[in-house]
Amino acid sequence: MDPMPSRRTVVITGASAGIGAAAAHRLGRREDTRLLLLGRDPERTRRVAEATGAEHLIADFTELDQVRTAAEQLRQRCGRIDVLALNAAAVHRHHRRTVDGFEATLQVNHLAHALLTELLADLIGAPQSAGAAVVVTASRAERHSVLTPPLDRRRLEGGDHWCPHHAYAASKLGNVLYARALARHRPTLRPVSFHPGVINTGLASALSLRHRFLYRSAGLVSPLNVIDGGDNLVHFIDGIPGRTWQPGVHYDADRTRSRLSALASDDDVAESHWRLTRQMLGLTPEAGTGEPSTVPAAPQRPLIDS
Ligand SMILES: NC(=O)c1ccc[n+]([C@@H]2O[C@H](COP(=O)([O-])OP(=O)(O)OC[C@H]3O[C@@H](n4cnc5c(N)ncnc54)[C@H](OP(=O)(O)O)[C@@H]3O)[C@@H](O)[C@H]2O)c1
Numbered sequence: 351m352d353p354m355p356s357r358r359t360v361v362i363t364g365a366s367a368g369i370g371a372a373a374a375h376r377l378g379r380r381e382d383t384r385l386l387l388l389g390r391d392p393e394r395t396r397r398v399a400e401a402t403g404a405e406h407l408i409a410d411f412t413e414l415d416q417v418r419t420a421a422e423q424l425r426q427r428c429g430r431i432d433v434l435a436l437n438a439a440a441v442h443r444h445h446r447r448t449v450d451g452f453e454a455t456l457q458v459n460h461l462a463h464a465l466l467t468e469l470l471a472d473l474i475g476a477p478q479s480a481g482a483a484v485v486v487t488a489s490r491a492e493r494h495s496v497l498t499p500p501l502d503r504r505r506l507e508g509g510d511h512w513c514p515h516h517a518y519a520a521s522k523l524g525n526v527l528y529a530r531a532l533a534r535h536r537p538t539l540r541p542v543s544f545h546p547g548v549i550n551t552g553l554a555s556a557l558s559l560r561h562r563f564l565y566r567s568a569g570l571v572s573p574l575n576v577i578d579g580g581d582n583l584v585h586f587i588d589g590i591p592g593r594t595w596q597p598g599v600h601y602d603a604d605r606t607r608s609r610l611s612a613l614a615s616d617d618d619v620a621e622s623h624w625r626l627t628r629q630m631l632g633l634t635p636e637a638g639t640g641e642p643s644t645v646p647a648a649p650q651r652p653l654i655d656s
Contacts, residue, residue, distance in 0.1 A: 352428065357384045358481065359431050360587055361424060361470075363463065364438025365406075366394035368551035369487065372580025373435070373587065378402025386427070388420060388438070411438060411462035412448045414631075421469035431473045433587050436463040437487040439521070441565075443556045445512045452630065453507035455514075459521035464528055464627050467539070475538035484532060485586040486543040488525035488600065493611045495519040501622050503630060514557055524623065526600050526614045531624035533598030540591035546582045547574035547603035574603065 352359065360377060364370040366389030377385050378401065385404035389395025392408050399406035405427070409420035424431070439459045446454040452461055467474075467484055474482050496516055497505055506524070508517050529543035550569030554562045585605060589595050595605075602608040613619055628635070 352384050354384070355429070357382055358433070359384045359386065359428050360433045360435065361386045361388060361428075361431055362435040362437055362583075362587075363388040363411075363466070364487075365389050365404075366391050366398055368553065368576055369546050369549065369579035369583055370435075370437040371398045372576045373437075373583040374398050374402045374404060374580075376580055376584045377587065378404055384428075386424065390438070411458040412454055414448075414450045414457070414462060414465060417462045417465050418469065421466055424470060425473065428473060431470055432481055433483050433485060434467065434470060434474055435485045435487070435583060435587055436467065436525070437485075437583060438463070439487070439489075439518075439553065441514050441518045441554055441557060443514060443558060443561075445508070445517075453512070453517060455517040455521050456507055456524065459518070460524035460528060461627065461631060463525070465631050465633075467532065468628075468631070468633055471536060471539060475536065481590060482538065482540060483586070483589075483591050483597075484529070484539045484541040485583065486525050486529045486541060487546055487583060488529070488543040489518075489522040490545045490548075490602070490608075491515075491519045492523040492526050492614050493519075495523040495611065495613065497523065497613060499613070499616070499619055499622070501619065501626060503626060506623075506626065514561055523611070523614055524627070526610065527620045527623040528627065529600065530598050530614075530617075531620045534620075535624065537597070540597040542586055542589075542591070542595050542597055542599060542601070544582060544586055544601040544605075545603050545608060546579040548572040549574050549576055549579045551576055551579070578603075 362370050365374050365387035387404045387406040390410045395406045407420050409416040442455050448454050448457050526543050529541040532541040548568050554565035600608045
């Protein structure tokens with residue numbers, strides 16, 4: 351528990367590098383903020399935590415049990431969470447199924463975050479946390495999704511036509527839809543999503559030279575750098591829900607309301623994506639929604655399939 355309970359508690363995932371680390375540096379050592387950083391790489395995460403005076407925890411989101419353990423550790427350490435920033439993401443070079451059986455990009459970027467939010471929901475919505483918020487780092491890449499309704503697990507995971515870029519776009523569409531559905535189902539969590547800007551970070555480092563070039567060249571011509579991306583994240587972390595930004599809305603890198611793709615702005619799609627997410631994670635169906643309790647497993651593919 352926090353020895354200084356008057357401080358707000360902010361948790362950031364994907365805080366070991368890039369935009370998350372830049373935000374941590376901005377928020378670090380503020381007297382009014384207790385900062386907890388969640389990272390995958392122990393050494394990188396420890397270094398950012400040390401430099402920012404933050405606490406840190408380690409979890410690799412390709413294993414949902416590690417997400418559950420991190421949630422339990424956060425629960426032991428925090429009586430409440432004021433802001434949960436869902437920022438971690440990866441772009442994978444090859445199709446890969448995790449130990450949990452899900453396509454890895456979808457799991458790391460969307461499913462793991464949905465699980466973390468569900469496991470911590472009562473701490474975020476605690477009555478003492480007046481400014482509570484879930485801040486989702488999504489992406490303009492949602493517009494590149496080739497998904498069409500009706501959504502099902504096979505389509506979300508890329509079907510037979512998986513490629514790194516479409517898998518990333520589907521996961522980022524998932525971020526936007528999830529934030530919108532969360533605002534409807536858990537209004538006390540006051541979720542918001544935003545595009546941080548096109549920024550040259552390590553996000554594409556696992557890709558082939560050609561794909562890396564495409565991602566990096568977009569970042570190189572962008573006027574924004576990683577500090578700007580971190581500042582954008584801090585803008586939503588520091589903002590007052592309902593005043594600085596509106597819950598359930600998606601914002602652009604210039605902090606104005608974003609124009610979403612037709613799919614991302616469709617309420618029915620957000621609702622079916624919410625149900626699908628909960629079914630995939632084996633979460634209890636919500637009363638009165640008619641949710642089935644299970645979703646068929648995707649056909650098994652090899653763990654790594656180029
Ligand atoms: N950069 C852009 O142009 C851009 C544009 C739009 C949206 N975004 C979004 O901005 C957010 C931050 O991305 P970034 O550009 O800062 O990328 P980044 O520098 O690669 O940082 C990504 C973070 O996610 C973590 N991560 C990756 N795989 C993980 C896993 N399996 N389990 C747990 N954590 C994992 C990384 O940890 P490690 O240090 O261990 O790798 C790192 O801390 C992402 O949500 C991304 O989609 C970025």
